Amino acid sequence: MKPSIKDVTEKIEISKKSKRIFLQKCYALFTEIYVDVDGWIRPCCATSSTGMGNILENDLRSIWNNKHYRKLQRTLNSNNPPEFCRVCSLNTGINGGDEKYLEKLYAQGFPTLPDPPKIGFYWSEEEHKAIEY
Ligand code: SF4
Numbered sequence: 001m002k003p004s005i006k007d008v009t010e011k012i013e014i015s016k017k018s019k020r021i022f023l024q025k026c027y028a029l030f031t032e033i034y035v036d037v038d039g040w041i042r043p044c045c046a047t048s049s050t051g052m053g054n055i056l057e058n059d060l061r062s063i064w065n066n067k068h069y070r071k072l073q074r075t076l077n078s079n080n081p082p083e084f085c086r087v088c089s090l091n092t093g094i095n096g097g098d099e100k101y102l103e104k105l106y107a108q109g110f111p112t113l114p115d116p117p118k119i120g121f122y123w124s125e126e127e128h129k130a131i132e133y
Pocket of ligand 1: 043046047
């Protein structure tokens with residue numbers, strides 16, 4: 001069940017006191033790896049358009065330690081997470097299941113966050129290959 005506006009408002013107050021912008025920490029990165037049928041490694045099941053490396057080209061250990069994973073480890077639970085986390089709808093994600101959480105914050109006058117960090121690879125239809133963000 002999605003949190004109500006009242007729930008979100010109360011959580012925002014708590015977040016302000018703790019200086020955390022997002023509602024909760026996400027541990028997906030440390031508990032799961034999603035391997036797609038084409039070999040692309042995703043940080044979790046909610047990030048189907050972002051690849052962290054391809055297991056057909058590199059071993060899992062080197063992907064796990066690459067610059068994209070390291071950046072994600074640093075930013076996931078910070079106040080400047082990547083774009084796909086800012087709109088995450090999973091109950092265990094940083095928005096507590098509300099993909100519109102940040103939108104609601106902005107509607108209440110919260111200052112706009114800096115541009116999210118660029119992490120991983122995306123598929124370019126034009127170039128027919130994976131491009132690094
Ligand atoms: S916040 Fe959501 S999108 Fe980001 S790593 Fe956690 S589960 Fe995945």
